[in-house]
Amino acid sequence: MSDSAKLTHLDAAGQPAMVDVGSKMPSRRVAVARSRVVLGPEIMALVKEGDLPTRKGPVFQTAILAGIMGAKRTSELIPLCHPLGLDNCRVTIEPDGPDAVLIECTATVTGKTGVEMEALTGASVAALTIYDMCKALSHDIVIQETRLLSKTGGKNDFQHEA
Amino acid sequence: MSDSAKLTHLDAAGQPAMVDVGSKMPSRRVAVARSRVVLGPEIMALVKEGDLPTRKGPVFQTAILAGIMGAKRTSELIPLCHPLGLDNCRVTIEPDGPDAVLIECTATVTGKTGVEMEALTGASVAALTIYDMCKALSHDIVIQETRLLSKTGGKNDFQHEA
Amino acid sequence: MSDSAKLTHLDAAGQPAMVDVGSKMPSRRVAVARSRVVLGPEIMALVKEGDLPTRKGPVFQTAILAGIMGAKRTSELIPLCHPLGLDNCRVTIEPDGPDAVLIECTATVTGKTGVEMEALTGASVAALTIYDMCKALSHDIVIQETRLLSKTGGKNDFQHEA
Amino acid sequence: MSDSAKLTHLDAAGQPAMVDVGSKMPSRRVAVARSRVVLGPEIMALVKEGDLPTRKGPVFQTAILAGIMGAKRTSELIPLCHPLGLDNCRVTIEPDGPDAVLIECTATVTGKTGVEMEALTGASVAALTIYDMCKALSHDIVIQETRLLSKTGGKNDFQHEA
Amino acid sequence: MSDSAKLTHLDAAGQPAMVDVGSKMPSRRVAVARSRVVLGPEIMALVKEGDLPTRKGPVFQTAILAGIMGAKRTSELIPLCHPLGLDNCRVTIEPDGPDAVLIECTATVTGKTGVEMEALTGASVAALTIYDMCKALSHDIVIQETRLLSKTGGKNDFQHEA
Amino acid sequence: MSDSAKLTHLDAAGQPAMVDVGSKMPSRRVAVARSRVVLGPEIMALVKEGDLPTRKGPVFQTAILAGIMGAKRTSELIPLCHPLGLDNCRVTIEPDGPDAVLIECTATVTGKTGVEMEALTGASVAALTIYDMCKALSHDIVIQETRLLSKTGGKNDFQHEA
Numbered sequence: 001m002s003d004s005a006k007l008t009h010l011d012a013a014g015q016p017a018m019v020d021v022g023s024k025m026p027s028r029r030v031a032v033a034r035s036r037v038v039l040g041p042e043i044m045a046l047v048k049e050g051d052l053p054t055r056k057g058p059v060f061q062t063a064i065l066a067g068i069m070g071a072k073r074t075s076e077l078i079p080l081c082h083p084l085g086l087d088n089c090r091v092t093i094e095p096d097g098p099d100a101v102l103i104e105c106t107a108t109v110t111g112k113t114g115v116e117m118e119a120l121t122g123a124s125v126a127a128l129t130i131y132d133m134c135k136a137l138s139h140d141i142v143i144q145e146t147r148l149l150s151k152t153g154g155k156n157d158f159q160h161e162a
Numbered sequence: 163m164s165d166s167a168k169l170t171h172l173d174a175a176g177q178p179a180m181v182d183v184g185s186k187m188p189s190r191r192v193a194v195a196r197s198r199v200v201l202g203p204e205i206m207a208l209v210k211e212g213d214l215p216t217r218k219g220p221v222f223q224t225a226i227l228a229g230i231m232g233a234k235r236t237s238e239l240i241p242l243c244h245p246l247g248l249d250n251c252r253v254t255i256e257p258d259g260p261d262a263v264l265i266e267c268t269a270t271v272t273g274k275t276g277v278e279m280e281a282l283t284g285a286s287v288a289a290l291t292i293y294d295m296c297k298a299l300s301h302d303i304v305i306q307e308t309r310l311l312s313k314t315g316g317k318n319d320f321q322h323e324a
Numbered sequence: 325m326s327d328s329a330k331l332t333h334l335d336a337a338g339q340p341a342m343v344d345v346g347s348k349m350p351s352r353r354v355a356v357a358r359s360r361v362v363l364g365p366e367i368m369a370l371v372k373e374g375d376l377p378t379r380k381g382p383v384f385q386t387a388i389l390a391g392i393m394g395a396k397r398t399s400e401l402i403p404l405c406h407p408l409g410l411d412n413c414r415v416t417i418e419p420d421g422p423d424a425v426l427i428e429c430t431a432t433v434t435g436k437t438g439v440e441m442e443a444l445t446g447a448s449v450a451a452l453t454i455y456d457m458c459k460a461l462s463h464d465i466v467i468q469e470t471r472l473l474s475k476t477g478g479k480n481d482f483q484h485e486a
Numbered sequence: 487m488s489d490s491a492k493l494t495h496l497d498a499a500g501q502p503a504m505v506d507v508g509s510k511m512p513s514r515r516v517a518v519a520r521s522r523v524v525l526g527p528e529i530m531a532l533v534k535e536g537d538l539p540t541r542k543g544p545v546f547q548t549a550i551l552a553g554i555m556g557a558k559r560t561s562e563l564i565p566l567c568h569p570l571g572l573d574n575c576r577v578t579i580e581p582d583g584p585d586a587v588l589i590e591c592t593a594t595v596t597g598k599t600g601v602e603m604e605a606l607t608g609a610s611v612a613a614l615t616i617y618d619m620c621k622a623l624s625h626d627i628v629i630q631e632t633r634l635l636s637k638t639g640g641k642n643d644f645q646h647e648a
Numbered sequence: 649m650s651d652s653a654k655l656t657h658l659d660a661a662g663q664p665a666m667v668d669v670g671s672k673m674p675s676r677r678v679a680v681a682r683s684r685v686v687l688g689p690e691i692m693a694l695v696k697e698g699d700l701p702t703r704k705g706p707v708f709q710t711a712i713l714a715g716i717m718g719a720k721r722t723s724e725l726i727p728l729c730h731p732l733g734l735d736n737c738r739v740t741i742e743p744d745g746p747d748a749v750l751i752e753c754t755a756t757v758t759g760k761t762g763v764e765m766e767a768l769t770g771a772s773v774a775a776l777t778i779y780d781m782c783k784a785l786s787h788d789i790v791i792q793e794t795r796l797l798s799k800t801g802g803k804n805d806f807q808h809e810a
Numbered sequence: 811m812s813d814s815a816k817l818t819h820l821d822a823a824g825q826p827a828m829v830d831v832g833s834k835m836p837s838r839r840v841a842v843a844r845s846r847v848v849l850g851p852e853i854m855a856l857v858k859e860g861d862l863p864t865r866k867g868p869v870f871q872t873a874i875l876a877g878i879m880g881a882k883r884t885s886e887l888i889p890l891c892h893p894l895g896l897d898n899c900r901v902t903i904e905p906d907g908p909d910a911v912l913i914e915c916t917a918t919v920t921g922k923t924g925v926e927m928e929a930l931t932g933a934s935v936a937a938l939t940i941y942d943m944c945k946a947l948s949h950d951i952v953i954q955e956t957r958l959l960s961k962t963g964g965k966n967d968f969q970h971e972a
Contacts, residue, residue, distance in 0.1 A: 007208065007221065008298040011738070016220045016295075016713055022676060022735035022756055028346060046169065058178045059169065061547050065340055065403045066241050069555075072399055072407050073239070075720055077287050078294045079228050079713045083720050083733045085407045087346035087436070090335070108346055112735070116301075117294050124286050124305070125239050132240045132279050133178075136170040139278075139320040143197075143286070143308035148301050158301040173576070178551055184514060184573035184594055190832060223709050227826055227889045231717075234885055234893050237558055241551045245558050245571045247893045249832035249922070252821070270832055274573070331532065331545065332622040340544045340619075352670060370493065382502045383493065385871050389664055389727045390565050393879075396723055396731050401559070401611050402618045403552050409731045411670035411760070414659070432670055440625075441618050448610050448629070449563050456564045456603050457502075460494040463602075463644040467521075467610070467632035472625050482625040497900070502875055508838060508897035508918055561882055565875045569882050569895045598897070655856065655869065656946040664868045664943075694817065706826045707817065714889050725883070725935050726942045727876050764949075765942050772934050772953070773887050780888050780927050781826075784818040787926075787968040791845075791934070791956035796949050806949040 009080045018080050024112040028087075029153030033119035035103040035127040035146040036096060043134050043141070044099050060093045060101075063129040067091035067105055070125025071118045078121065084111045086118065091126050100144070103127055114154045120146060171242045180242050186274040190249075191315030195281035197265045197289040197308040198258060205299050206261050222255045225265070225291040229253035232287025233269055233280045240283065246273045248280065253288050265289055266311070276316045282308060333404045342404050348436040352411075353477030357443035359427040359451040359470040360420060367458050367465070368423050384417045384425075387453040391415035391429055394449025395442045402445065408435045410442065415450050424468070427451055438478045444470060495566045504566050510598040514573075515639030519605035521589045521613040521632040522582060529623050530585050546579045546587075549615040553577035553591055556611025557604045564607065570597045572604065577612050589613055590635070600640045606632060657728045666728050672760040676735075677801035681767035683751040683775040683794040684744060691782050691789070692747050708741045708749075711777040715739035715753055718773025719766045726769065732759045734766065739774050748792070751775055762802045768794060819890045828890050834922040838897075839963030843929035845913045845937040845956040846906060853947050854909050870903045873913070873939040877901035880935025881917055881928045888931065894921045896928065901936050913937055914959070924964045930956060 011017040039047065047059050068089045075083040088108040096102040105122035107115040127143045134141060151158045173179040201209065209221050230251045237245040250270040258264040267284035269277040289305045296303060313320045335341040363371065371383050392413045399407040412432040420426040429446035431439040451467045458465060475482045497503040525533065533545050554575045561569040574594040582588040591608035593601040613629045620627060637644045659665040687695065695707050716737045723731040736756040744750040753770035755763040775791045782789060799806045821827040849857065857869050878899045885893040898918040906912040915932035917925040937953045944951060961968045 007295060009224075009295040010220055013740075014220060015740070016224045016709060016716075017738055018716060018734075018736050020736035020756065022758060058172055058176060058547060061340060061544060062171075062178045062241055062551060065548055065551055066239065068340075068342060069400075069403055070239050076717070077228065077232050077235070077239075078291055079224055079717055081294060082735075085409070085435075085733070086342075087406075088342050088344035090341055092337075092339070108344065110346060111733075116297060117290065120290055120293060120305075124290060127308075128279065128282055128286060129240055131282060132243060133169060133171040135278060139310050139313070139322070141309070143282075144306065146289075146305040146308075147303070151301070160301070175578075177578070178547060178554075179576055180554060180572075180574050182574035182594065184596060220709060223706060223826060224713055227710055227713055230826075230828060231886075231889055238555075241555055244573070247571070247895070247921075248828075249892070250828050250830035252827055254823075254825070270830065272832060273571075331619060333548075333619040334544055338544060340548045382496055382500060382871060385664060385868060386495075386502050386565055386875055389872055389875055390563065392664075392666060393724075393727050394563050397563070401552065401556050401563075402615055403548055405618060409733070409759075410666075411730075412666050412668035414665055416661075416663070432668065434670060440621060441614065444614055444617060444629075448614060451632075452603065452606055452610060453564055455606060456567060457493060457495040459602060463634050463637070463646070465633070467606075468630065470613075470629040470632075471627070475625070484625070499902075501902070502871060502878075503900055504878060504896075504898050506898035506918065508920060562879075565879055568897075571895070597895075655943060657872075657943040658868055662868060664872050706820050706824060710819075710826050710889055714887065718887055721887070725876065725880050725887075726939055727872055729942060764945060765938065768938055768941060768953075772938060775956075776927065776930055776934060777888055779930060780891060781817060781819040783926060787958050787961070787970070789957070791930075792954065794937075794953040794956075795951070799949070808949070 016080060021082060021112040026111050027153050028110050029114050030108045031114060031116045031119040031151040032104060032106045032149040033123040034149050035123035036100055036144045037127050037130050038100045038142045038144050039134055040138055040140065041099045043137050048095060059130060059133050062133060063093060063126040064091045066129040067122040067126030071105060071107055071122030074118045074121040078117050081117050082113050084109055084113060089122060091122055114151055116148055116151055178242060183244060183274040188273050189315050190272050191276050192270045193276060193278045193281040193313040194266060194268045194311040195285045196311050197285040198262055198306040199289050199292050200262045200304045200306055201296055202300055202302060203261045205296050210257060221292060221295045224295060225255060225288040226253045228291035229267055229284040229288030233267060233284030236280045236283040240279050243279050244275050246271055246275060251284060253284055276313055278310055278313055340404060345406060345436040350435050351477050352434050353438050354432045355438060355440045355443040355475040356428060356430045356473040357447040358473050359447035360424055360468045361451050361454050362424045362466045362468050363458055364462055364464060365423045367461050372419060383454060383457045386457060387417060387450040388415045390453035391446040391450030395429060395431055395446030398442045398445040402441050405441050406437050408433055408437060413446060415446055438475055440472055440475055502566060507568060507598040512597050513639050514596050515600050516594045517601045517605040517637040518590060518592045518635040519609045520635050521609040522586055522630040523613050523616050524586045524628045524630055525620055526624055527585045529620050534581060545616060545619045548619060549579060549612040550577040552615035553608040553612030557591060557593055557608030560604045560607040564603050567603050568599050570595055570599060575608060577608055600637055602634055602637055664728060669730060669760040674759050675801050676758050677762050678756045679762060679764045679767040679799040680752060680754045680797040681771045682797050683771035684748055684792045685775050685778050686748045686790045686792050687782055688786055688788060689747045691785050696743060707778060707781045710781060711741060711774040712739045714777035715770040715774030719753060719755055719770030722766045722769040726765050729765050730761050732757055732761060737770060739770055762799055764796055764799055826890060831892060831922040836921050837963050838920050839924050840918045841924060841926045841929040841961040842914060842916045842959040843933045844959050845933040846910055846954040847937050847940050848910045848952045848954055849944055850948055850950065851909045853944050858905060869940060869943045872943060873903060873936040874901040876939035877915055877932040877936030881915060881932030884928045884931040888927050891927050892923050894919055899932060901932055924961055926958055926961055
């Protein structure tokens with residue numbers, strides 16, 4: 001078994017290549033990704049104070065918008081991703097314990113290829129934006145874990161067992 | 163103490179704002195960020211087979227290039243980042259134990275503002291690209307512990323205690 | 325009645341969100357927007373001299389091209405716009421009285437969502453480009469009015485009563 | 487007097503051209519531009535309800551961020567603009583009478599060329615974003631009077647007499 | 649016969665314009681373009697040494713990735729090109745005699761308009777990237793010939809007689 | 811002698827890397843590149859008819875603008891190019907014999923790194939744009955001899971012996 005046979009983004013000569021999706025039928029596809037950002041309790045308190053009572057605060061909203069805009073640009077950032085329209089992209093941010101926030105990005109398309117990378121890119125850019133807005137307070141912020149939670153609509157569905 | 167006073171990306175009215183760097187003097191600034199991608203032992207074996215003997219394999223190289231190109235576009239992705247040139251951007255990827263790889267991105271600028279976000283964005287886009295190239299093999303890949311390792315050249319240096 | 329229920333770009337929690345167009349059927353949609361730029365009579369005379377006899381002059385053509393290219397990038401500029409292909413985009417510029425020009429941008433798509441924003445963005449970028457090319461002559465140029473003239477092909481047609 | 491001699495963006499042959507700024511010395515330059523968006527009293531009431539008590543509401547914030555991000559991309563949109571870094575970009579949005587909002591965008595650079603176009607582009611993209619977020623409520627929103635208010639730091643200062 | 653009638657990118661007034669593809673039916677379209685880069689025998693030897701035994705070397709791979717990413721951005725670069733998704737984009741690079749390399753870019757879409765420009769842009773950006781990576785060794789590198797080799801799926805097929 | 815030692819865009823491990831320009835002093839740098847587009851005599855006649863009497867025709871102007879805008883985006887297209895501002899970018903297009911046009915692109919910067927790639931990218935994008943605007947008339951258009959003509963201001967000047 002050659003690596004090229006399994007790593008779909010390599011061609012027979014082992015060179016990087018896109019996957020040809022020309023013969024696939026478009027279907028409704030949804031992917032959900034999550035990113036957890038550990039801010040520490042002090043920053044978390046500040047962010048909550050400004051952001052959470054109304055859930056309309058500027059740190060979260062800036063991150064939500066950055067995540068949506070980042071998801072739309074996935075194919076510019078990830079070299080072998082197909083350019084595709086999005087039916088929808090939604091980013092939510094919730095506190096997760098005393099020192100962290102949980103970002104979820106849901107990307108939806110009616111297309112020939114999945115939107116895992118759009119969901120993961122949206123969550124990552126939202127996480128980086130939270131980092132940027134809080135970094136004057138600490139250099140120990142950590143984007144602890146970014147992963148796929150679920151995908152549906154392709155050949156194989158996937159559901160992460162939490 | 164108001165949150166706006168401490169969260170530098172909010173102005174006095176609590177609205178999102180850039181930080182004015184007009185009065186700063188340009189200095190040589192370097193930031194190093196890291197991201198860890200847990201691929202699992204099976205994918206790791208495949209990637210190593212193709213990539214590691216020569217360290218010129220296509221998965222790592224694609225990720226290195228994507229990381230460098232991503233770092234150059236940081237100010238397009240992160241809403242309140244300043245646009246700035248880069249003197250240099252370097253991405254390295256090494257295996258880290260039997261199932262993971264470690265990405266390091268070093269960004270360098272002679273400028274008025276730090277390049278933490280460039281380093282973090284470069285590491286993140288490289289990590290997302292590895293994910294993309296391996297995702298046909300597993301949906302359980304996880305991007306872990308994206309964080310700043312060090313920064314020098316600004317008002318305060320920082321060194322992460324590993 | 326909550327504002328979120330009426331402002332379609334806010335979700336139930338009042339956070340910014342795209343509108344899910346996944347269940348809509350694609351249809352042929354056309355939107356026309358207009359922008360009026362008041363240049364003042366002196367600049368207008370210069371522009372006309374160079375541009376109007378042939379209608380191929382460089383100020384208008386540069387603005388036409390900038391408008392078309394700007395319309396193609398609408399979803400990058402407007403945070404909650406859907407990325408979409410365009411079947412066509414046309415920009416025309418005509419003198420309007422002794423001191424102004426009228427820009428019209430017509431955007432056409434076969435898609436699930438309207439192209440008002442593409443037409444308005446195309447007209448706006450064309451207007452800004454005229455401004456840029458003439459600004460060495462005056463700082464009193466005004467983009468006086470940018471508005472939608474008509475849209476067809478969606479749930480509700482619209483026609484501005486001139 | 488030929489038009490090319492006065493329209494700085496045309497060369498001797500009447501072709502579009504950038505202005506060579508190579509021999510200029512960098513200086514601190516600030517430009518302020520304004521755009522007015524007439525929403526009508528009903529939308530204005532809705533927007534105020536959600537946005538104004540705290541001035542952190544999602545419509546204004548989304549527009550502020552879009553304006554800042556748009557200003558950063560001015561040289562991609564306006565064909566003959568120089569690419570340049572920004573020291574700062576600030577967008578504010580205030581109600582202006584019962585049916586309109588006033589957007590102000592202040593762009594600052596230490597550079598060889600002015601930032602009028604950055605300020606005007608930022609104000610325009612913020613205005614278009616407000617349009618986008620309110621357009622489900624009315625097709626009669628109008629973007630009015632986009633203009634330069636002041637510029638300093640270049641060869642000639644300018645101050646609009648309000 | 650007016651030029652406007654034949655040059656499809658000019659409208660009746662001789663102004664630049666997109667071609668309206670709204671009434672076309674989507675079909676599977678493939679275009680292949682080729683670019684030949686003359687490096688000279690010395691650089692060619694170096695590149696071959698590092699790149700060719702494994703065909704995974706960094707110069708070729710970097711160029712392949714740049715070509716694919718460039719093809720995806722064709723509609724941003726070429727003013728009157730339609731934005732469109734790509735089903736696939738493949739770039740190959742082979743030595744061609746003792747002093748040159750041959751780049752082929754194959755672009756595929758299911759759409760209303762051809763992908764010649766995507767294939768030509770991909771080949772050109774790959775060629776420019778090879779130039780960039782080798783330019784420290786010589787200023788006499790030449791991108792000798794870029795042309796279309798074939799196109800299928802549109803109104804008229806085309807096959808270059810080699 | 812290892813290839814990495816000579817190919818400046820590879821690091822010691824043979825991986826792609828930017829060149830660190832941090833220790834260089836900014837200087838005024840100019841690069842001129844050329845591209846020749848063979849249109850064939852029939853297209854050439856059409857283009858001349860519309861474009862050449864005034865040299866303001868739409869094919870040439872569109873290509874000039876696309877070339878300038880393309881040069882500004884060089885660092886987005888060429889993976890290891892440094893992002894940099896441009897003091898100036900000029901594109902000219904002249905007929906060259908009965909069937910071809912000659913494009914020249916001059917890029918100028920005050921910076922730490924040369925602008926050869928900006929000049930070559932500007933010439934290439936202008937050439938591709940001419941191709942795009944004429945391609946409905948022939949599939950046998952060829953972009954020939956894209957090369958550097960001169961560079962000054964860096965460590966070594968270069969002048970092509972025509």
